[in-house]
Amino acid sequence: MSLLPYALARPFLFGLDPEHAHELTLAALARTQRTPLACVYGQSRVDDPVTVAGLRFPNRVGLAAGLDKNGRCIDGLAALGFGFIEVGTVTPQPQPGNPKPRMFRLPQAEALINRLGFNNDGLETFIANVRRARFRSNGGILGLNIGKNASTPIERAVDDYLLGLEGVFPHADYVTVNISSPNTQNLRSLQSDQALDELLGTLQARRQALVQAQGRSVPMFVKIAPDLDDTQIGVIAATVRRHGIDGVIATNTTIERKAIAHLPHGQEAGGLSGRPVFEASNRVIAALRAALGPGYPIIGVGGVMSGEDARAKIAAGADLVQVYTGLIYRGPGLVREAALALKGR
Numbered sequence: 001m002s003l004l005p006y007a008l009a010r011p012f013l014f015g016l017d018p019e020h021a022h023e024l025t026l027a028a029l030a031r032t033q034r035t036p037l038a039c040v041y042g043q044s045r046v047d048d049p050v051t052v053a054g055l056r057f058p059n060r061v062g063l064a065a066g067l068d069k070n071g072r073c074i075d076g077l078a079a080l081g082f083g084f085i086e087v088g089t090v091t092p093q094p095q096p097g098n099p100k101p102r103m104f105r106l107p108q109a110e111a112l113i114n115r116l117g118f119n120n121d122g123l124e125t126f127i128a129n130v131r132r133a134r135f136r137s138n139g140g141i142l143g144l145n146i147g148k149n150a151s152t153p154i155e156r157a158v159d160d161y162l163l164g165l166e167g168v169f170p171h172a173d174y175v176t177v178n179i180s181s182p183n184t185q186n187l188r189s190l191q192s193d194q195a196l197d198e199l200l201g202t203l204q205a206r207r208q209a210l211v212q213a214q215g216r217s218v219p220m221f222v223k224i225a226p227d228l229d230d231t232q233i234g235v236i237a238a239t240v241r242r243h244g245i246d247g248v249i250a251t252n253t254t255i256e257r258k259a260i261a262h263l264p265h266g267q268e269a270g271g272l273s274g275r276p277v278f279e280a281s282n283r284v285i286a287a288l289r290a291a292l293g294p295g296y297p298i299i300g301v302g303g304v305m306s307g308e309d310a311r312a313k314i315a316a317g318a319d320l321v322q323v324y325t326g327l328i329y330r331g332p333g334l335v336r337e338a339a340l341a342l343k344g345r
Contacts (some may be wrong), residue, residue, distance in 0.1 A: 003110060006330070006332060009317060010331065013105070015103070028056050030286065032076060033074075033128075034075050034106040035053075038076065041076075041332060042079035042304075042337075043079070043333075045058055045082070046336060046340055048060060048083075050320075051189060052161060053174065053246045053297040054219060055141055056141075057083045057320060058083040059082075059339045061084075062083060062084035062299070062320060062323075062324065063082050065088050066324060068087045069088060069089060070090070070121050070125060071087040071090070071144075073131070078133075078138070078336055080327075081332070083141065083339065084141035084173075085143070086143035087126075087130070087142070087143030087145065088120070089167050089178045090120050090147070091118050091147050092123050092145075092148075093123075094122035095119065095151070097118060097119025098117035098119075099218055103115075104270075106264070106266065107329075109259065109262055110325070110326075111260060111274035111276050112279075112328065113265060113269075114273070116270075117150060118149075126144075126168075127167055130171045136284045144175055146161060146168060146175060147178045151183055154185075154190070156319065158193045158308075161202075165207065165210070169218055173218070173219075174247075174254045175220050177200075177220065179196070179224070182253060182254075183271060190238060191225065191228070193239070196235075197239050197242075197243075200243040200245055204244055204245070205334050207220055211216070219246035219247065219297075220247075221251045222240055222245055222248055223249040224250055224253045225251055225252050226256075231318065233288060236248070249298075249302060250281060250285045250299070250300050250302075250318075251301065252274070253270075254280055255272070256276075273303075274305070274325035275296045275305055276303070276310065277302040278305075279303075282302075283316075285316040286316045287299050299319065300316065300321050302319075303326070304334075305326040306337065306338070306341075310342055321338065321342070324333065327335065
């Protein structure tokens with residue numbers, strides 16, 4: 001149990017602009033990780049090992065990409081008890097992202113809207129940060145999430161993904177190909193039949209060359225959107241199987257607004273996360289499981305706010321779960337609660 005209850009910190013953080021609160025929290029984690037001060041927020045990791053995609057995860061609860069885009073707080077976040085952590089999305093070149101304000105809380109719905117736009121310090125800085133982290137050497141599983149620069153035409157997107165794959169491959173336990181953020185223009189078009197087929201075919205060929213050159217295999221996952229119909233999900237399932245992709249992460253944020261349109265900030269552009277995406281995410285997970293059959297790795301993410309929600313993700317067909325918005329609303333206690341809820345399943 002951490003020494004500082006999140007219930008005491010949350011009113012202060014929620015009194016700040018959401019992005020400022022986010023930056024302040026990451027700065028505190030970066031300064032205190034790997035020091036005795038980590039005991040203020042740290043808690044023990046639930047031991048519940050499971051093997052997925054050939055990797056041994058210490059437990060089934062992970063951090064979703066997007067919270068630590070530059071990978072500078074991996075060990076601080078690890079102290080919260082995660083079995084695995086995914087950082088990024090990183091792009092080959094640094095980019096500032098979209099204009100501010102670009103992050104909004106909707107407390108009545110336990111939700112966030114963000115239109116950050118892959119703001120990050122670029123691949124070189126990202127890799128340097130990842131190399132300093134001790135999480136992997138302490139038994140944790142680290143996922144590295146790659147995307148394309150906003151300035152790169154969608155027709156040349158594969159070039160950015162190849163640069164990302166080559167850069168992170170030596171330092172990742174698994175790599176995630178993010179083609180589902182709504183905040184980079186036309187990115188979601190890469191989920192369509194022909195575009196996805198070409199992208200994954202090219203990435204898989206490069207990955208096999210990297211395996212041969214470096215003598216280690218690194219699983220590759222694809223992260224998809226919740227705003228897909230059953231036909232689109234079926235196409236994606238067939239395509240990832242055809243190209244030997246190791247797993248799917250379902251899902252990213254949604255562009256749907258029906259559940260929160262009446263709330264302050266409810267019409268802000270960007271991706272909606274938290275409680276309102278829970279059912280849509282579970283629907284996609286269930287459809288994927290039906291299309292992919294048993295045994296194909298699926299990581300479920302979207303609206304996990306409790307241990308019961310984590311169990312529902314597994315019941316829908318996920319093997320592992322990730323949290324993000326729930327961590328902001330519930331604090332580190334959610335990590336332990338979810339891990340205990342899934343223990344032995």
